[in-house]
Amino acid sequence: MSAFDAxxxxxxFPVFEQTIRGKALAxxxxxxxxxxxxxxxxxxxxxxxxDNANIHRAVHTLGERATAGYEGARAIAARFLxxxxxxxxxxxxxxxxGINLVARSFVEPRLQPGDEILVTGMxxxxxxxxWHMVCQARGARVTHVPLLxxxxxxxxxxxxxxxDRVRLFAVTQVSNALGTVNPIRALVxxxxxxxxxxxxxxxxxxxxxxxxxxxxxxxxxxxVAFSGHKIYGPTGIGVLYGRSxxxxxxxxxxxxxxxxREVFLDRSTYAEPPARFEAGxxxxxxxxxxxxxxxWFMGLDREAALAHEDALLARATAALAAQPGVRxxxxxxxKVTVLSFVLDFAHPHDxxxxxxxxxxxxxxxHHCAQPVMARFGxxxxxxxTFAPYNTEADVxxxxxxxxxxxxxxxx
Amino acid sequence: MSDDAELDxxxxxxxxxxxxxxxxxxxxxPCSHRAHGHNPLCGDxxxxxxxxxxxxxxxxxxxxxxxxxxxxxxxxxxxxxxxxPVTEVLDLYHRFHALVTADAGETAPPDAEALGKLAAFxxxxxxxxxxxxxxxxxxxxxxALRPEGASTVTTE
Numbered sequence: 001m002s003a004f005d006a007x008x009x010x011x012x013f014p015v016f017e018q019t020i021r022g023k024a025l026a027x028x029x030x031x032x033x034x035x036x037x038x039x040x041x042x043x044x045x046x047x048x049x050x051d052n053a054n055i056h057r058a059v060h061t062l063g064e065r066a067t068a069g070y071e072g073a074r075a076i077a078a079r080f081l082x083x084x085x086x087x088x089x090x091x092x093x094x095x096x097x098g099i100n101l102v103a104r105s106f107v108e109p110r111l112q113p114g115d116e117i118l119v120t121g122m123x124x125x126x127x128x129x130x131w132h133m134v135c136q137a138r139g140a141r142v143t144h145v146p147l148l149x150x151x152x153x154x155x156x157x158x159x160x161x162x163x164d165r166v167r168l169f170a171v172t173q174v175s176n177a178l179g180t181v182n183p184i185r186a187l188v189x190x191x192x193x194x195x196x197x198x199x200x201x202x203x204x205x206x207x208x209x210x211x212x213x214x215x216x217x218x219x220x221x222x223x224v225a226f227s228g229h230k231i232y233g234p235t236g237i238g239v240l241y242g243r244s245x246x247x248x249x250x251x252x253x254x255x256x257x258x259x260x261r262e263v264f265l266d267r268s269t270y271a272e273p274p275a276r277f278e279a280g281x282x283x284x285x286x287x288x289x290x291x292x293x294x295x296w297f298m299g300l301d302r303e304a305a306l307a308h309e310d311a312l313l314a315r316a317t318a319a320l321a322a323q324p325g326v327r328x329x330x331x332x333x334x335k336v337t338v339l340s341f342v343l344d345f346a347h348p349h350d351x352x353x354x355x356x357x358x359x360x361x362x363x364x365x366h367h368c369a370q371p372v373m374a375r376f377g378x379x380x381x382x383x384x385t386f387a388p389y390n391t392e393a394d395v396x397x398x399x400x401x402x403x404x405x406x407x408x409x410x411x
Numbered sequence: 412m413s414d415d416a417e418l419d420x421x422x423x424x425x426x427x428x429x430x431x432x433x434x435x436x437x438x439x440x441p442c443s444h445r446a447h448g449h450n451p452l453c454g455d456x457x458x459x460x461x462x463x464x465x466x467x468x469x470x471x472x473x474x475x476x477x478x479x480x481x482x483x484x485x486x487x488x489x490x491x492x493x494x495x496p497v498t499e500v501l502d503l504y505h506r507f508h509a510l511v512t513a514d515a516g517e518t519a520p521p522d523a524e525a526l527g528k529l530a531a532f533x534x535x536x537x538x539x540x541x542x543x544x545x546x547x548x549x550x551x552x553x554x555a556l557r558p559e560g561a562s563t564v565t566t567e
Contacts, residue, residue, distance in 0.1 A: 021414045347478035349453055349544060350422075357418055366454050379454035379476055408422065
């Protein structure tokens with residue numbers, strides 16, 4: 001275990017100042033959403049208490065502060081992804097909205113009958129359903145890179161799938177159900193060699209990978225979508241990065257205030273990106289909270305924090321793998337944060353109820369990845385997902401919870 | 412009620428027994444009514460088949476995959492409704508629904524007598540996230556008995 005001080009980090013999160021049913025909270029549902037450090041909670045509170053106003057409109061002091069905070073958050077997000085310009089950062093409600101925006105504005109207008117959108121067998125519903133929708137509307141189809149038994153991509157199948165009918169390759173960087181880390185740089189290079197743009201679903205990646213893996217200039221990704229709440233920020237805010245040559249050619253999909261250049265009674269002209277894609281009053285406090293979260297995260301000793309998280313995952317994985325009646329779902333060599341498993345003696349929902357009585361919060365279900373569940377022949381899994389504020393004690397609590405379920409259901 | 416007592420009430424022996432060894436599994440043949448139940452939130456699935464002779468449920472069987480609570484609920488439901496008139500069964504459906512959705516503060520389950528063994532599910536009301544598990548089979552039954560004929564019901 002590294003010398004990383006998880007206890008000090010944990011102390012920055014007020015949510016851990018409580019017990020659940022008399023037990024310390026072992027929060028292992030970070031894949032669903034992360035907890036919020038005081039820095040983020042304070043930034044949101046400070047905005048409402050001191051700076052609250054609408055943005056891009058008012059000449060008064062508060063309006064200027066709100067605008068500066070909102071646009072400052074955009075600059076922070078650009079720095080986080082190493083985007084060449086903040087104008088390539090569109091604020092969305094989250095990953096889902098970002099992907100839908102690309103589907104409607106970038107893909108649908110150019111989609112012809114018989115065209116293909118390439119995805120993978122490990123995508124979250126958010127990176128499947130928008131493609132189903134536009135393909136259905138246009139007579140196109142969704143194809144996929146299949147999964148190997150360890151939950152990694154069958155990369156041998158990729159070249160044959162990158163056909164001249166593929167208009168976009170939409171791929172997750174980290175599987176939310178399996179934890180598999182995909183080789184994004186290599187995938188983008190292969191797609192680009194065929195002239196195919198790539199959208200990266202980075203929802204599960206942003207809080208768990210080093211900066212180099214998320215650097216859009218290094219990966220070459222055309223679009224990257226992520227959600228604030230999975231990287232210690234508020235809900236209701238996310239980022240879509242898009243390369244400027246794409247964004248400037250894309251039509252808006254929502255019309256309204258703040259996205260226009262000129263409006264007449266019978267027509268209007270549109271603002272340049274990113275404003276073109278941010279109609280209406282945006283979630284201002286949430287954007288400022290996201291800026292605070294990204295600043296906080298970039299201020300960590302990221303290498304040590306992620307090494308600590310990886311060590312907890314490795315320890316929990318080894319302990320469960322050694323137990324009879326436990327099947328791990330997703331055993332790829334490159335994995336982060338996710339430990340998905342099923343117990344042959346108890347259904348995931350029964351187990352999760354017992355886990356809660358041990359103070360252990362995990363996700364039980366299909367993780368919005370039903371094709372992944374089908375691939376591995378299970379209706380649902382238990383999923384523990386780790387973050388740097390987790391500790392050895394959380395791993396112990398998880399193992400204690402599994403032992404209790406085993407006692408109850410096999411006695 | 413202590414935490415562990417709540418858990419013991421939910422996973423009491425009768426429910427564990429029917430969860431492990433469900434009764435009346437399979438397909439009722441011949442069958443006059445059928446419906447599929449699905450909880451998209453957790454993936455639980457249930458296929459219910461019935462034979463209604465005149466006014467009476469002569470046979471009822473189920474196939475499905477789900478947690479101990481939903482399996483036990485389907486199993487105990489089939490036992491409770493077999494051989495009973497449809498009107499009584501629909502009354503039981505409403506009573507069961509009231510039982511599992513009752514205010515958790517209520518000490519005694521309502522209708523304990525009318526519910527018989529089904530009163531074992533009283534503990535579910537303390538677990539709001541598990542109410543759908545217990546009620547899936549009953550919603551499916553109610554859908555199968557609807558005059559317009561059945562379909563797929565989903566709970567989430």
